[in-house]
Amino acid sequence: MKESKGPASSAWDALTAGAVEIVDRQHLKARIERGDRLRVKLGLDPTRPDLHLGHTIALRAMRRFEDQGHTGVLIVGDWTARIGDPSGQNVTRPQLTREEVSAAADTYLNQLWKILDESRTEVRFQSEWFDRMRLDEVVRLMSQTTVARMLARDDFARRQEQRRPIGLHEFLYPLLQGYDSVAVKADLELGGTDQTFNLLVGRDLQQAAGQPAQDVMTLPLLEGLDGVQKMSKSLDNYIGIDEDPKDMFWKAMAVPDSLIVRYLELATDAGPAEVRAAREALAAGTNPRDVKKDLARRLVRLYHGAPAADAAEAAFLQSADLPERVLGASVRTMAELFLELGLVSSKSEMRRLVEQKGLFVDDRPVASADESIEPRTGMVARRGKRQAVTLRVQ
């Protein structure tokens, strides 16, 4: 007998697509099916100024809730960012200043509306409740858990075993993140699988505060361009959602073949049928480069629109036909770059050509021989109309 799938059931399927774990699944499903309007919490720590594809998995899940009429409650972790999330870390993170965090939060917020529906999103800063939190409340919060419970976390347990120091303040991180759920009365919290412990602390603290415990939905972590580590700014293995279309396209073309399908599935709007088709095409021997072009187009279209995707693809194809030069990543002057590439033969020729506006980087004329430049893969350096090379940075 086939299970009947009403609209409520397919709403459930759409909302939970890609979820790794749901606690309490039955409770959440019942609420969705009876049409409750939920407050769906997601916390982001503004430790660095840009959102990248790794962030978008939970953000896009939140958007699906918003599209079904729920309220997204985005917590800007301007306090926890200062402490540093110990989740999955081997070492104590440096503590950020209030200014660093505030600057990062500004750019985060500008980038959020590429994914979330602003009209259905409530943006809340932790500073609303933590700026005025006093010692007695901290004592009360801390008394609601035990040292053993904290040390049961994988990351802390490993650090303790390896005798790597755990700063006492790191124990505060899950408590503060959990307290956010109390402060905003969350019904559901989304987060990466590495956040499971923290999300469950939210349930405990809500119950201790006399609130119903939030449900929790964890989502997969996206590997970075290195194919191994979780995507993160600090590892420089990321694709930022605010990167310019051409950089984004080039970076997508650098995704390891083994992760093409995963990126399509987790980070783009490709539906299940399209993902399956890509998987089958690769298995059947299609050149991965062709499937990656589809991935790259989809990503650029999502964050910059279709025309930008067309232009980025055209630029990619054009430069892909150019001879490639491998060089180091360090910052240098334009003169040094063009000499290294062999596009000019001397500094005096360099200066002359700059004056004549005859040298270009990515179709922008070089204004000075002494200007600094940081080479990036996919960048095109050109002399006049005929001589051009594309760079590959190693």
Added chain:
Amino acid sequence: MKESKGPASSAWDALTAGAVEIVDRQHLKARIERGDRLRVKLGLDPTRPDLHLGHTIALRAMRRFEDQGHTGVLIVGDWTARIGDPSGQNVTRPQLTREEVSAAADTYLNQLWKILDESRTEVRFQSEWFDRMRLDEVVRLMSQTTVARMLARDDFARRQEQRRPIGLHEFLYPLLQGYDSVAVKADLELGGTDQTFNLLVGRDLQQAAGQPAQDVMTLPLLEGLDGVQKMSKSLDNYIGIDEDPKDMFWKAMAVPDSLIVRYLELATDAGPAEVRAAREALAAGTNPRDVKKDLARRLVRLYHGAPAADAAEAAFLQSADLPERVLGASVRTMAELFLELGLVSSKSEMRRLVEQKGLFVDDRPVASADESIEPRTGMVARRGKRQAVTLRVQ
């Protein structure tokens, strides 16, 4: 060659009499010898309303500093009392309310001046600095130590090993106590040997705050009347300094023989020669009861003056000649007590004698047969002038 003992050196001997450990001994000695005026910190948590002899060891040490012109800085631990000192504990202590702590602090302060010199004592409440302490300062404090360092404490290590829960807030206790030293700029902190860890945290936090690290002097813990456990209100094995002279005398007479010399040495004004004489007398076979009478007289004299000591001794001797009755400690009515003691034969006789004001407890006439009474050792119950018994509670 004999070491010459100038006045500075004998000042040092007087100040450090009985000290178990001094950190940094050379530093402290040099400061005393060059005549520095020190701020000598001692923290007392007002968890219960009375001071007992256990508290007096550090308080009397502080008084010796005051007598030499130093400033005693007495910290009323109205915050740490609420958290509960985990030092030497097997289990998480119950957290007290602000009101309970405040009530206990009131009686503490009244009793302090039996020992300290009010004109040389600065009384500071932790609430002066902790009431306004905010989360960011808590994070900063916590980041100055590690989980491993906390778990290295004997008591925490033992609890962890035995899988007894350690509340996360208990880790705050040493940090707050240590922060007190920063707040009052302590030069020296006194405390029982069970406080060693906490006192050393004060050194660390002062250095982190750019202050010179305080020196630390630990003092012995006094065993209670059970002869085994540390004296404490919660174990009911204490002699309170505010107890009435008769109770104090009786309790002193209940000190185990093995501890007579220790009580004389730690809790009275007996000098080294007198302590030695007591030790030798006991070794030579003197009845311990006689040495205890000297201990009891000294204690009552210290806290109530010589006439009270005379009266308490006289009452003791008188009641000591009376027949003794052993009975349980539970609260009962006067009628139940006098019937149990066989001083009345019926309830009607009881009522008649009460009306005639012919029954007494400790020379106070019994006002009602239904009045409640909690029997205590040494209490005298009397009928008329002739019939009387002394109680021993088991």
